[in-house]
Amino acid sequence: MGIRIEKNEQENFRKLDEIIERYKNQEGMLIRILQKSQEVFGYLPVKVQAYISEQLNIPISTVNGVVTFYSLFNEEPQGKYVIGVCMGTACYVKGAPEILDAVKDELQIEEEETTMDRLFTLKSTRCIGACGLAPVMTINDEVYGRLTPADIPPILYQYIKTHKKAQVTNENE
Amino acid sequence: MNLQPLRTKEDLQQLRDKTYETISLRIKDTNVEKEINKYHILICAGTGCTSSQSHKVRKKFEEETRKRKLTDKVKFFKTGCFGFCKLGPIIVVHPDKTFYTKVKLENVDEIIDQHIEKGQVVEKLLYKSLKTNELQKTMNDVDFFHGQNRIALRNCGVINPEDINEYIAMDGYQALAEILTKKIAPKDIIETIKKSGLRGRGGGGFPTGKKWEIAASYEGDKKFVLCNADEGDPGAFMDRSILEGDPHSVIEAMIIAGYCINAHQGYIYVRAEYPIAVERLEIAIDQAKKAGLLGNNILDSAFNFDLDIRLGAGAFVCGEETALIKSVMGFRGEPNPRPPYPAEAGLWEQPTLNNNVETFANIPIILRKGPEWYSSIGTDDSKGTKVFALAGQITNTGLIEVPMGTTLRTIIYEIGGGISDGNELKAIQTGGPSGGCIPADLIDTEIDFKSLTDIGSMMGSGGMIVMDQSDCMIDICRFYLDFAQDESCGKCTPCRVGTKRLLEILKNISNGNGEMEDLETLEKLCHDIKDASLCGLGQTAPNPILSTLKYFRDEYIAHIKEKRCPAGVCNGLLQVVISDEKCVACGICARVCPVNAITGENKKPPFHIHQDVCIKCGACIPKCPVDAIYKR
Ligand SMILES: Cc1cc2nc3c(=O)[nH]c(=O)nc-3n(C[C@H](O)[C@H](O)[C@H](O)COP(=O)(O)O)c2cc1C
Ligand code: FES
Numbered sequence: 021m022g023i024r025i026e027k028n029e030q031e032n033f034r035k036l037d038e039i040i041e042r043y044k045n046q047e048g049m050l051i052r053i054l055q056k057s058q059e060v061f062g063y064l065p066v067k068v069q070a071y072i073s074e075q076l077n078i079p080i081s082t083v084n085g086v087v088t089f090y091s092l093f094n095e096e097p098q099g100k101y102v103i104g105v106c107m108g109t110a111c112y113v114k115g116a117p118e119i120l121d122a123v124k125d126e127l128q129i130e131e132e133e134t135t136m137d138r139l140f141t142l143k144s145t146r147c148i149g150a151c152g153l154a155p156v157m158t159i160n161d162e163v164y165g166r167l168t169p170a171d172i173p174p175i176l177y178q179y180i181k182t183h184k185k186a187q188v189t190n191e192n193e
Numbered sequence: 194m195n196l197q198p199l200r201t202k203e204d205l206q207q208l209r210d211k212t213y214e215t216i217s218l219r220i221k222d223t224n225v226e227k228e229i230n231k232y233h234i235l236i237c238a239g240t241g242c243t244s245s246q247s248h249k250v251r252k253k254f255e256e257e258t259r260k261r262k263l264t265d266k267v268k269f270f271k272t273g274c275f276g277f278c279k280l281g282p283i284i285v286v287h288p289d290k291t292f293y294t295k296v297k298l299e300n301v302d303e304i305i306d307q308h309i310e311k312g313q314v315v316e317k318l319l320y321k322s323l324k325t326n327e328l329q330k331t332m333n334d335v336d337f338f339h340g341q342n343r344i345a346l347r348n349c350g351v352i353n354p355e356d357i358n359e360y361i362a363m364d365g366y367q368a369l370a371e372i373l374t375k376k377i378a379p380k381d382i383i384e385t386i387k388k389s390g391l392r393g394r395g396g397g398g399f400p401t402g403k404k405w406e407i408a409a410s411y412e413g414d415k416k417f418v419l420c421n422a423d424e425g426d427p428g429a430f431m432d433r434s435i436l437e438g439d440p441h442s443v444i445e446a447m448i449i450a451g452y453c454i455n456a457h458q459g460y461i462y463v464r465a466e467y468p469i470a471v472e473r474l475e476i477a478i479d480q481a482k483k484a485g486l487l488g489n490n491i492l493d494s495a496f497n498f499d500l501d502i503r504l505g506a507g508a509f510v511c512g513e514e515t516a517l518i519k520s521v522m523g524f525r526g527e528p529n530p531r532p533p534y535p536a537e538a539g540l541w542e543q544p545t546l547n548n549n550v551e552t553f554a555n556i557p558i559i560l561r562k563g564p565e566w567y568s569s570i571g572t573d574d575s576k577g578t579k580v581f582a583l584a585g586q587i588t589n590t591g592l593i594e595v596p597m598g599t600t601l602r603t604i605i606y607e608i609g610g611g612i613s614d615g616n617e618l619k620a621i622q623t624g625g626p627s628g629g630c631i632p633a634d635l636i637d638t639e640i641d642f643k644s645l646t647d648i649g650s651m652m653g654s655g656g657m658i659v660m661d662q663s664d665c666m667i668d669i670c671r672f673y674l675d676f677a678q679d680e681s682c683g684k685c686t687p688c689r690v691g692t693k694r695l696l697e698i699l700k701n702i703s704n705g706n707g708e709m710e711d712l713e714t715l716e717k718l719c720h721d722i723k724d725a726s727l728c729g730l731g732q733t734a735p736n737p738i739l740s741t742l743k744y745f746r747d748e749y750i751a752h753i754k755e756k757r758c759p760a761g762v763c764n765g766l767l768q769v770v771i772s773d774e775k776c777v778a779c780g781i782c783a784r785v786c787p788v789n790a791i792t793g794e795n796k797k798p799p800f801h802i803h804q805d806v807c808i809k810c811g812a813c814i815p816k817c818p819v820d821a822i823y824k825r
Binding site for chain 2: 050052055082085086090091092093107108110111114147148150152154156161165
């Protein structure tokens with residue numbers, strides 16, 4: 021039908037087919053399929069939503085309704101590193117707003133935005149369960165605790181450095 | 194791990210005795226002075242300690258013992274949360290039960306050199322009592338654990354959650370085996386739970402036995418057992434710690450629940466933000482299946498029960514049970530009016546029993562030790578213990594479990610070690626976004642479901658945030674209302690529009706644009722939203738405002754009439770001022786001020802900030818060489 025799959029997308033859509041195949045006969049698996057698809061694509065563009073809707077025979081409005089309801093799903097591409105500043109109560113009273121400001125300031129982006137170079141996406145998250153270390157921030161899977169605003173620039177710099185190094189090695193190869 | 198399916202209660206008993214032998218090292222009393230030739234080192238692998246790099250410490254320990262050929266002498270185990278997250282990473286060395294805090298990579302060698310090779314405790318890693326300055330060697334010695342009674346957390350920090358044998362060694366699955374082998378009638382089990390007095394730990398406090406009885410009474414083609422592990426309270430991690438530290442206790446309870454209500458399928462709904470908990474659950478379910486404790490014909494009893502995990506995708510309202518059910522079925526998690534309750538028509542319109550993680554975790558031990566034992570703990574109104582996540586301005590942040598009826602004073606000053614930096618207690622927030630702020634003068638309240646509701650807060654799921662003079666109550670309300678408004682699913686108007694209005698009024702007040710009439714409007718609107726909202730989210734969202742209007746009205750009035758935020762938090766009301774005494778009239782501040790709001794004559798203190806010009810950017814504060822400038 022109407023969905024055109026470009027050459028460079030074929031691999032991902034093949035994976036998507038596998039995911040759909042694996043879950044489609046079980047009841048109530050739409051959320052799980054979307055989660056797995058997001059792992060493959062990094063986000064859920066409308067094209068992917070349309071494809072899932074077609075394969076599962078569910079109206080696209082239902083699929084999109086689910087995608088927009090849950091904060092876990094992104095319709096926009098994400099940065100290589102996703103920064104989550106915990107805005108849970110424990111972190112909030114321990115100064116999380118200042119941490120968030122420090123990140124915004126350093127990267128010159130707002131919440132839910134991605135830097136121009138697609139390196140960082142900034143989000144505020146709910147309690148991640150490390151309240152004992154409040155205030156807390158995550159960058160992908162790494163957790164940083166007991167932060168002060170002054171800790172932010174050096175932490176971010178580490179990621180920029182790693183990224184640059186990787187780029188240089190890639191170019192040399 | 195090589196697991197054989199267990200066929201009978203005797204099989205289970207045999208396995209228990211065999212593994213008990215290996216973990217008895219951790220349970221019996223021994224001290225280091227005795228000749229010890231075997232050690233078990235337990236390393237906390239909960240989220241808190243993992244964030245403090247405990248996994249790296251464990252790796253280094255393992256490498257180091259391999260290098261030194263000590264692998265026969267020392268074994269390492271991951272374990273669940275000890276609760277003392279503030280001082281993580283925590284490790285405990287058995288058999289002498291030495292409790293080491295803040296263990297860093299560089300301490301690994303010392304522990305091996307001194308403790309393992311020479312049998313001497315590494316004193317500098319012991320906890321030092323804040324009250325007596327003594328070193329406290331074992332977990333039982335440490336002040337933080339005095340007054341605690343770990344029932345739901347009984348296995349957290351004792352066993353390796355990724356090994357079903359260790360759960361079995363601690364009498365796990367015995368309650369289930371007893372029931373299935375003796376074919377105990379469901380109504381007798383339900384009676385036992387009713388007698389124990391256990392009430393739901395998910396927030397509502399509904400009597401658990403009664404809920405099981407109702408769920409059992411409805412007929413259905415296919416009934417379900419559901420475990421609510423959505424843990425929505427933003428600042429709480431009780432359920433997460435149980436799942437990470439002792440997943441089998443929840444699984445065992447769910448199988449028993451299935452047997453009692455005649456359901457053969459269960460779902461655990463966990464937040465996707467809890468990757469470690471999800472992974473441990475997956476391992477636990479897999480091991481239980483291999484051991485013949487989940488699936489068809491459990492322990493040869495002809496009873497079948499299967500269990501699957503469903504991941505939440507980040508929506509607070511999905512903790513509400515009717516919304517949760519929608520989400521498990523893969524839809525938008527919007528709540529439905531009750532009745533019908535899930536016990537009558539839940540998942541796919543079938544009778545569904547839904548309980549919280551902590552509620553389930555209490556079941557196996559109640560069945561094993563008897564309802565009288567359980568109901569002897571706690572108050573008339575609420576039996577047993579409750580797990581709380583202690584956070585905020587408190588010295589010992591972490592996870593605690595105390596008998597119902599413990600006073601807030603005991604929790605904060607005995608267990609929690611008092612307010613951080615020696616500050617003064619201002620308020621305690623319980624119940625998360627649905628709860629309220631309890632003022633310091635009610636600190637002798639003995640907490641249970643009823644007493645907390647009586648004073649305008651609620652038990653909630655167990656978040657407890659301690660606040661001091663630096664926390665502004667209006668700002669905290671703003672925080673919770675912002676949360677409620679953000680998380681409102683939008684289905685019903687009172688909650689969707691009402692919380693937005695409440696938030697607007699609060700923002701006005703904190704920006705200095707509040708009027709005294711606003712307080713009445715707030716109060717009235719709060720009551721309207723409470724009465725008219727569809728689900729618990731809207732019905733309880735006004736609680737933080739109502740409780741602070743009751744106990745901290747002065748603070749609202751200061752914001753409105755004096756245009757002043759006593760805690761110095763609300764930016765709109767802050768003034769940047771120069772201390773007359775401290776100022777040395779160097780003039781640096783006047784030079785950095787972007788709007789020329791600061792005037793004065795060099796070398797003739799003090800300088801002044803003209804409040805009508807000042808934009809409160811704070812640029813001058815860090816530049817002052819004598820720290821004379823501050824916000825108030
Ligand atoms: C907005 C809202 C959020 C809730 N969040 C949770 C939650 O995160 N975990 C939970 O166990 N119960 C939560 N509940 C309560 C559940 O609806 C339900 O009462 C509970 O899971 C029942 O289990 P119990 O009887 O064992 O307490 C929430 C309720 C509301 C209204
Ligand atoms: S509030 Fe931030 S980790 Fe819990």
